[in-house]
Amino acid sequence: MKSMESTNCKECVDLLVDYLEGALPDSREKALDEHFMACPPCLDFLDQYRASSELCRKALQTEMPDALATKLGEFLNKSCK
Amino acid sequence: MSTLTAQNSEITDDVLVARFQDQKDRGAFDELVKRHRNRIYSLALRMLKSEEEALDIVQETFLAAFRKLPEFRRDAQFGSWIHRIAANFALMHIRRRKVADRFEEPMDETGESFNANGHWEIFPTGMWGRRADDLALDGELREKLIAAVENLPEVHRAVFMLRDFDGLSYDEMASALETTVPAIKSRLHRARLALRQDLAQYFEGREA
Numbered sequence A: 001m002k003s004m005e006s007t008n009c010k011e012c013v014d015l016l017v018d019y020l021e022g023a024l025p026d027s028r029e030k031a032l033d034e035h036f037m038a039c040p041p042c043l044d045f046l047d048q049y050r051a052s053s054e055l056c057r058k059a060l061q062t063e064m065p066d067a068l069a070t071k072l073g074e075f076l077n078k079s080c081k
Numbered sequence B: 001m002s003t004l005t006a007q008n009s010e011i012t013d014d015v016l017v018a019r020f021q022d023q024k025d026r027g028a029f030d031e032l033v034k035r036h037r038n039r040i041y042s043l044a045l046r047m048l049k050s051e052e053e054a055l056d057i058v059q060e061t062f063l064a065a066f067r068k069l070p071e072f073r074r075d076a077q078f079g080s081w082i083h084r085i086a087a088n089f090a091l092m093h094i095r096r097r098k099v100a101d102r103f104e105e106p107m108d109e110t111g112e113s114f115n116a117n118g119h120w121e122i123f124p125t126g127m128w129g130r131r132a133d134d135l136a137l138d139g140e141l142r143e144k145l146i147a148a149v150e151n152l153p154e155v156h157r158a159v160f161m162l163r164d165f166d167g168l169s170y171d172e173m174a175s176a177l178e179t180t181v182p183a184i185k186s187r188l189h190r191a192r193l194a195l196r197q198d199l200a201q202y203f204e205g206r207e208a
Helices: A009-014 A016-020 A026-038 A038-058 A066-079 B006-010 B011-025 B026-048 B050-072 B077-098 B141-148 B152-167 B170-176 B181-207
Strands: none
Touching: A009 A016, A009 A026, A009 A038, A016 A038, A016 B181, A026 A038, A038 B141, A038 B152, A038 B181, A066 B026, A066 B050, B011 B026, B011 B077, B026 B050, B026 B077, B026 B141, B026 B152, B026 B170, B050 B077, B077 B152, B077 B170, B141 B152, B141 B181, B152 B170, B152 B181, B170 B181
């Protein structure tokens, strides 16, 4: 098992994609868990990293404007025979 | 002519697909369009930054779906299937715009700074990450979030949208973008770092 000393802040940041998806080897994941528990700046960073993605996903939900929805309907009526 | 009414909105996609396949029920297809068009439009609009091209993607996607739906295997999820079709059309549009040379455009620094021991030189600050679930997406914040995504270089934006908005697998993205899974993960990470930095600056300004 890797100890907290072997995982520094930069390594934690570099491994965030795999860490958040549970794709790291168990020992590495445990080392990051321990680091986040002991390092408030990294924990803040982790929260912000995760939140950025979630907030953007929510904000990007867009309703198709009525005029385009009408065009889509006309296109499909004409093309889908 | 549609045989569906507003009361049928609780009918699952699977049932609508079966109606279309078994009874040639055009109303079932129209209901599937209605259910999925906004999500596909959102993906295409943010990837291509053009309403007109986004409409093209939505049209091409549903036309392809109409043609291929008779052979669609019912054990698959219609939603996943049609979003994969849309993602592929969006990627084709990007390639057609001949932006390949801009595809690798470098990203600005994303703000994290570490010393030789790998520890923070400047601590990230702000509690906004912890209360993101409670944040109201007011007009200003929503505009900021959309602008942050639209400011990403094209390939980073594409990867972010396909993974974090549309849930495509790394293998599918690597294949569509003719690259490797580690390269996709690296771009996704850079995109998320850039978004975090943009939002950190925004929230610091708002809390100041």
